[in-house]
Amino acid sequence: MAKDAPELPDRQPGLTQRQRRQKWATRRDIPLTYLAWSAFIILVFWLASHITKALLMLAIAALFAFALAPLVKLLQRIMPRIVAILVVYLIVLSAFSLLGYITLRATITQTHDLLRYMQSLTERHGGQPTQLERSLGNFGITRAQINEGRQFLLTRGEEFTRDAIPFLRSFLEFLIDTVIVAILSIYLLIDGTRVIQWLRRNTPQAARANFLLDTLQRVVGGYIRGQFTLALLISVLVGLGMGFIFHLPYAFLLGILAFIMAFIPVLGTFISGAVCILIALTQSWVTALLVLVYFVFIHVIEGEVVGPRIVGKSVGLHPIVSLFALVAGGELFGIWGTLFASPIAGVLQTIIIVLWSEWRTRHPDQFAQTREQVKEAATGE
Incomplete structure (x- = not known):
């Protein structure tokens, strides 16, 4: 008969055998839990990286x-919801069609005039320098450098001609994606209220869920409306400034360009400003310098004054918080961080308010004690 194995010394004499087994099981399960969650997060990011386009289209549709x-909800008072959605999309489609027609007609006309104007700048009369050569010569740019630039542009033009078919294919894909986004947004408007109502009814702590859902709707919708208002304001400032202050040609076209570029954070103003400065250079370097100063003014107004106030008010943020979010988002995540800084900050602010309210509800004695301490400090007792 084999001898019994010697018992190991009990390093924790206060614990029973069952408690020791549970403790070792806990130590074993914690690393496994962390490993499982890490694998799950990696899997989620891997899947997201492969369906980025679909997620982006769904986000844009949302x-x-x-x-x-809000407009659908307003019309829903006098007509069924589906009819209200169709009416809203008909209004939006008509507005975009009218705007597209006006923009396209003005763009074609002013682009044709711009090409004729550029041709007149490069026409040579009797061996004399062209107007473009005289304007650029004031900045020390020689005729040889101009010819090199012209040859570079011609080479790029040939490359663009070769790439015309891929460009048309990409444009067709963009149109198809636009139709898909529109259809997705219609379905979200039709069934989105049902999903939200289901969440309101079946989510634990319904008051908190209602508050979060209402705030999310206000933040996202307000951000889009605020960004559109800001882009429209920049477009008006650029169009009126170029046309009535500096008397530059193609002011309407430049205003449309500024409206489109306004949706690109930071870089948008610089791109539209660079185009306006190049056109102003054809008149004089003084005009170009004044246009540069004007765009610096617009950039300051957009980024530091009006932008944080319009977008911040739409999202529900104080202008200082909105400005801080824009700077922090740009530093951390670049252009995309700047673009989504305000709505993300609005959602985070909502979550903080919910958590703070819950803390006050659960621990009212701590807040009462704090108020007494503040009162005593104020009275000097």
Whole structure:
């Protein structure tokens, strides 16, 4: 008969055998839990990286639906919801079609005039320098450098001609994606209220869920409306400034360009400003310098004054918080961080308010004690 194995010394004499087994099981399960969660997060990011385009289209459709939801809700008072959605999309489609027609007609006319104007700048009369050569010569640019630039542009033009078919294919894909986004947004407007109502009814702590859902709708929809208002304001400032202050040609075209570029954070103003400065250079370097100063003014107004106030008010943020979010988002995540800084900050602010309210509800004695301490400090007792 084999001898019994010697018992190991009990290093924790206060614990029973069952408690020791549970403790070792806990130590074993914690690393496994961390490993499982890490694998799950990696899997989620891997899947997201392969369906980025679909997620982006769904996000854009949701943003578009959030932006149109207040108008649908307003029309729903006098007509069924589906009819209200169709009427809203008919209005939006008509507005975009009219704007597209006006923009396209003005763009074609002013582009044709611009090409004729550029041709007149490069025409040589009797061996004399062209107007473009005289204007650029004031900045020390020689004729040889101009010819090199012209040859570079011609080479790029040939490359663009070769790439015309891929460009048309990409444009067709963009149109198809636009139609898909519009259809998704219609479905979100039709069924989105059902999903939200289901969440309101079946989510634990319904008051908190209602508050978060209402705030999310306000933040996202307000951000889109605020960004559109800001882009429209910049477009008006650029169009009126170029046309009535500096008397530059193609002011309407430049205003449309500024409206489109305004949706690109930071870089948008610089791109539209660079185009305006190049056109101003054809008149004089003084005009170009004044246009540069004007765009610096617009950039300051957009980024430091009006932008944080308009977008921040739409999202529900104080202008200082909105400005801080823009700077922090740009530093951390670049252009995309700047673009989504305000709505993300609005959602985070909502979550903080919910958590703070819950803390006050659960621990009212701590807040009462704090108020007494503040009162005593103020009275000097």
